[in-house]
Amino acid sequence: MADWLAEAQKRLEQYLTQQGLRRTQERRHILEAIYQELAHFDAETLYRHLQEKGYKISRATVYNSLELFVACGLVKRYSFAGGRMLYERSLGRRQHDHLICEECGEIQEFCDPSLGAVTEAVGRLFSMEPVRHELVIYARCARPDCPNKNKLLPLP
């Protein structure tokens, strides 16, 4: 399963049909942009990216579609980073969390398998069923210019 865009498109069509929603060009284009070129992005970045690709898609539709994609599990939404929502595609990516450099804002990703146990235990403690979690570690680079040379962990 290397072509996650294709898989995402397939699932989108499925979901839309299932729900009696429409399979529009806009939704296809937006999903394509997300799965082809964007890693972490906010709505505005996605909007401008689409404009640059020549698609005439409105901000309203971008927001709309993001909500839809989150609803059907094709995109994940995070609320860190100064009051604006960040999104990322979810297919083909294993569960991970984020480390943000307080100096430059760069976002790194990491996996920690032990977190599953933590959320389970906490859920039991409150008799609730954990749905998802968000762990953000804010950190400072030791080096003066914070180059963030050590890039993302090799995640699929």
Add this chain to the structure above:
Amino acid sequence: MADWLAEAQKRLEQYLTQQGLRRTQERRHILEAIYQELAHFDAETLYRHLQEKGYKISRATVYNSLELFVACGLVKRYSFAGGRMLYERSLGRRQHDHLICEECGEIQEFCDPSLGAVTEAVGRLFSMEPVRHELVIYARCARPDCPNKNKLLPLP
């Protein structure tokens, strides 16, 4: 050390003097409100609370002071929950994280000592120094009306 408001006031005076900043009534009143009555709150809630108490303090000053309190460690700021910042007092509270009910939005708190080890390990992985972290678990109550009867963990 039971009177955390007094301690907070003391530290504020100290900090302001140290930094050559002014010890204003507004800052005192705001800090008092936070330490006396507010658990988790956003800026607007704090603002209205102050109005109700009869203080004529502007929103600008509220935001200003919150930033100051965060800077000097008297208040913690979180960015979860739909794009608005949440604050809580930090003195007299041990490190904890949050569980949010997706149905009713109620916030629970919990301690997990193992998280320290996680942030340490991740910091080492990226050669960065972890400054703080935010773990939010989103969960659903099993019971239909999600009463959230089991309140906050007995934290100091």
Add this chain to the structure above:
DNA sequence: CTAAATGCAAATGTTTTGCACCTGG
């Protein structure tokens, strides 16, 4: 006195909404 804070209102930036028009099924 005077630099720092405050209050107010205007600006900013992000997300949502209302409504006329368009389009997939």
Add this chain to the structure above:
DNA sequence: CCAGGTGCAAAACATTTGCATTTAG
């Protein structure tokens, strides 16, 4: 066709900023 979607612009929010006025030291 026609309900669901889209585009546009206005509205809604939370937060920040500019500037005249007040005040702590």
